[in-house]
Amino acid sequence: MSTPILLLIALAAVALLLVSVIKFKIPAFLALLMVSILTALVAGIPIGDVIKTVTDGMGGTLGSVAILVGLGAMLGKMIEVSGGAEALAGRFTSILGPKRVIAALTAASFVLAIPVFFDVGFIILVPIIYGFSKAAGLNPVKFGLPVAGIMLAIHVVVPPHPGIVGGAGVLGADIGWITILGLAICVPVGILGYFVAQRINRRDFVMLPATAEQFRLFGSGTSEVERDAAASQTATSTAPGGTEVQRGGVALATAPATPSPGMIITLIVLPIAMIMVGTVSNVVLPEGSALQPLFAFIGAPILALLVTISLAYYFLGIRRGWSSQQTGEIMDSALAPTAIVILVTGAGGVFAKVLTTSGIGAALADTLTTAGLPVLLLAFILAAVLRISQGSATVAIITTAGLLAAAVSGGGFSAVQTALIAVAIGFGALGFSHINDSGFWIVTRFLGLSVADGLRSWTVLTTILGITGFAITALAWAATSAVGL
Structure with a gap:
């Protein structure tokens, strides 16, 4: 088929997908x-x-995605159930001081968001946001907006989150470089988000009546937020050496104290450090070095997460008084919610495989070459358009990666450049969160924002962060290209 017809088929396919x-x-x-x-x-x-083609696309994507997403979900669940989120928030608050509680919560959420999915992580922090807001006499949106902003930024560009992992698999991008670059770019993005949220919060937002009532009752033990939190952390009786609790639907006996913040930070940083070792050694060591296979093995994302999960199993579970069965049940409970995420990611891989096999990807690549449109810019724009249209950041990332896979594979890009293309796609999927995005409703519901106020605040914040993240990615592209990376 001719290139125009193939491009029309691609356009019709995306339109049909969005309408469906x-x-x-x-x-x-x-x-x-x-x-x-x-x-x-x-x-x-x-x-x-x-x-x-369908089965090849599904298998090729899930071969790398399913394991990483499953292990990442297990680690996040252990941190959630053990009380690690509260420990992190408390430590950052004590370091930065009570006058900088909002900055402390934002910094803590940056770290927490690395292994924990956005919606889960934000809901975990809602009771903390409410507690600090009541103590300070402020609207919870003052605390919640910058926290949610940086958590979503981490979610779309830092592995092991499913969208960026799936996009990396489709593009053939290196997970290690994506992790390094994604985290490095998210630091200034998070700082900017903190100040932009402060600017947005100069406006007084009126809480929705239902949320205002829940916020008023918070601390009395009768609010809906506290009942929701009790689903994962409710003390039921006292037992020798600890407290019997019901967390995540699993009854267990645990030590009275939550894990130390240092332990939680170590468990979050360890897999990142291992992955970085593998990635950096590949650049630093001479080709053919006997140490290269060893460091590549150490830095494999699957091994890094597996080692971390093993440590979490002991230090967050067994050592704190949980039985092997209880700890295993908590880890298993993390897998069911990820099933739909994994399947959607795999189906996105199928769509990408069809686009490649049919020649649509090559036709798009030829068109881009002729038009001279930079692939980095196109990656951002396509992801943003898909994000606006259908709401899901994961679907936007996977679909965009599929559309660009042929252009990237045939473009002669380096490992760093390919990783930056994946990061640009992620930032395209960060912005423009609105009423077709489930995250929009999670943030606005818990912060008591009306739809109009949500569009004025949350949508504006995510859009600014997405555009800023892409701008920094473009600068990184120029800098790394200049030095030959």
Whole structure:
């Protein structure tokens, strides 16, 4: 087929996908599979090869994604249930002082967001946000807005979160470089988010009546937020040497004290450090070095998370009085919620495989080459458009990666440049959060923002952070290209 026809097929496929998810409310997993098969047939893939293309796309994506997402979810669950989030927030507050509580919570949420999914992490911190807000006599949006902003930024560009891991798999990008670059860029993005949120919060937002009542009751033990928190942390009786609690639907006996902040930080930093060792050694060591395979093994993301999970199993579970069965049940409970995320990511890989096999990706790559449009800019724009259209950052990242896979693989880009393209896609999926995004409703519901106020605050904040993140990514692209990385 000619290039214009292939591009029209790609445009129609994306439009059909958006209509299916937005208008007809078809689950993203089913919509991606159905649109992928239809696209394959229309684009001329032989009918006998269609199902093989689907299974190859699913298997190729999940081979790297499923393990990382599953292990990351387990680590996040252990931190959640053990009370690690509260420990982190308390330590950062004590370091920065009571006058800088908002900055302390923002810094703590930066660290917490690395292994914990955005919605889960934010909900974990809501009781802390409410508690500090009541103590300070302030609207919880003053605390919650910068916290949510940096947590979402980490979620879209730092592994092991599913969107960026899936996008990396589709593009063939190095997870280590994405981790290093993503974290480095998120530091100034988070600082900017703190000050932008302060600027936005100069406006007095009126809390929705239902949230205002919950906030008024907070601390009395009768508010909905406290009842929600009790689902994962409710003391039921006292036992020798500890307290019997019900957390995450699992009854367990635990030591009275929460884990130390140092332990939580160590468990979060350890896999990052291991991955960085593997990535940096690949650049520093001479080619053919006998140490290269060893450091590559140490820095493999799967091994890094597996080692960290093993340590969390002991230090957050067994050592604190939990039995092996209870600790195992907590880890297992983290896997069920990730199933839909993993399946959607895999289905996104199917769509990417169809685009590549059909020649649509190559047609797009040829068009980009002819038009001279920078691939980094296109990565950001495509992800932003898909994010605006259908709401899911994960779907936007995976779909954009699929559209650009052929252009990236044939573009002769270095490992660092490919990682920066993936990061640019992530920042494109960060901004423009609005009413079709589940995260929009989580933030506005718990902070008591109306839809209009949510658009004035949360949507504005995420958009500024997304554009800023891309601008810094573009500067990193120019700097690394200049030195030959």
